[in-house]
Amino acid sequence: MRARLSLLVLALAQLVIALDYNIVYVALPEIGAGLGFSPHDLQWVVSAYVVTTGGFLLLGGRTADLLGRRRTFVAAALVYAGSSLVGGLSESAGVLIAVRAAQGIGGSLLFPATLALINTIYEEGPHRNRALAVWGAAGAGGLCFGSLLGGVLVEAFGWPSVFFVNVPIAAALAWAGWRLFPADSPRTGTRRFDVTGALAATGGITLFVFLLVHAPEAGWDSPSALVSAALSVTLLSVFAFVETRSRDPLVPARLFAHRGLVAAMAITALYSATFSSLPYFMTLYFQNVRGYGAFATGLAFLVPAVVTALGTQAGERAVARVGVRRMLVGGMTLGAAGAAALGLALTGDGSYALLLPGIVLLGLGQGAAWTGMWIVAASGVAAEDQGVASGMASTTLQVGGAVGLALLVALSGSVGQGPPDEALLTGIRGAVFAVAAVLCCGVPLTLTLRRSATPAV
Numbered sequence: 001m002r003a004r005l006s007l008l009v010l011a012l013a014q015l016v017i018a019l020d021y022n023i024v025y026v027a028l029p030e031i032g033a034g035l036g037f038s039p040h041d042l043q044w045v046v047s048a049y050v051v052t053t054g055g056f057l058l059l060g061g062r063t064a065d066l067l068g069r070r071r072t073f074v075a076a077a078l079v080y081a082g083s084s085l086v087g088g089l090s091e092s093a094g095v096l097i098a099v100r101a102a103q104g105i106g107g108s109l110l111f112p113a114t115l116a117l118i119n120t121i122y123e124e125g126p127h128r129n130r131a132l133a134v135w136g137a138a139g140a141g142g143l144c145f146g147s148l149l150g151g152v153l154v155e156a157f158g159w160p161s162v163f164f165v166n167v168p169i170a171a172a173l174a175w176a177g178w179r180l181f182p183a184d185s186p187r188t189g190t191r192r193f194d195v196t197g198a199l200a201a202t203g204g205i206t207l208f209v210f211l212l213v214h215a216p217e218a219g220w221d222s223p224s225a226l227v228s229a230a231l232s233v234t235l236l237s238v239f240a241f242v243e244t245r246s247r248d249p250l251v252p253a254r255l256f257a258h259r260g261l262v263a264a265m266a267i268t269a270l271y272s273a274t275f276s277s278l279p280y281f282m283t284l285y286f287q288n289v290r291g292y293g294a295f296a297t298g299l300a301f302l303v304p305a306v307v308t309a310l311g312t313q314a315g316e317r318a319v320a321r322v323g324v325r326r327m328l329v330g331g332m333t334l335g336a337a338g339a340a341a342l343g344l345a346l347t348g349d350g351s352y353a354l355l356l357p358g359i360v361l362l363g364l365g366q367g368a369a370w371t372g373m374w375i376v377a378a379s380g381v382a383a384e385d386q387g388v389a390s391g392m393a394s395t396t397l398q399v400g401g402a403v404g405l406a407l408l409v410a411l412s413g414s415v416g417q418g419p420p421d422e423a424l425l426t427g428i429r430g431a432v433f434a435v436a437a438v439l440c441c442g443v444p445l446t447l448t449l450r451r452s453a454t455p456a457v
Contacts, residue, residue: 011138018142026150030159047213052104054398055206061112061391068184076109081170087163115390119378133316136370137309148298197242197250204235212402264377268397273404274435275366311367328372332442335365339436
């Protein structure tokens, strides 16, 4: 019973992370009007969260290993609760952007701590695979249900409600985590933080993600983009230099020799660049091409949410039957077929039913691949390294998503020609077809996984 309650708490934590990322999208117009955001600055309500989450994940993972997974989980949940409360009370644009950055730091602590707890509470094999599938289903649901919940809350209570809703949930997670999770082992004093490496890695990755988010609008040759690129390269070079000489590195070199973890990092980057970028373009399609309102757009994402959640469960069962490598190949193949079918069905006046075949194939493939890649990332990693291993894989997830979305947005803008409405639809279809093509490339990548890198292949 305790293990089931622990899994419920861990799944709810993943739900909160996913909701917090997505729930603000439909509230952006009201936030912009209510706090006086300029059109250019409004994007930072989303981007501040993305930048800090991506930049601090490695540090968050190592924090979970060194300070304790339960302590880190509880602290991160309290950061969420406190920052969400301040966010709902915000009366200026600057304060709200700072709140979103704080929420991103909370996410960078909570995500690897949650994943490390799953990978240490549940032993490797069917029990862990099942836990990862439940955890993944909660995340898939949060990403899509966030749009629906955001629409309902904004229409009923105004934009502050999308922040206030997190406060009681995050506070309850902190309390439940402290009561349910195994107590952290006492610190022995033999391991310490690599402070220089942590600062260099966090700064370098944060600036890199900032560059990917900021440069497409400001220009890749703008002074801010060039300075960010130069500082990012410098800091990441310092990080690489320091890590080779540190007695307790932020990222132990032995983890880069772990084939399963390295393979999972490549797959998470590809996954995020493709599957995770599609909601952006589908939101544009529903609202700007088809004219859906916030609530109707949220309803349109219900089917993808349910199907993706089912895909995580199907993926867990498929691992037991055919092995994780074949299951990942199947997930990528389904996703590619679904994206191709969806691209063909995107029209200016077609019914929602025409989109369903592509949506179903995409959701099943996305859910299965999500479960599989975290199984690969955790398999064979020692308990004391589970936090930083989770941080490594989730960092490539964030960076891959930023790179993929930036490239797809640029592609969408370049292929869209003609009148504005027609150009927008053409650009969206071009991005969806590009996702299908990249997922096809992911199939041979997955096939190259060595048998020793994946369990039960």
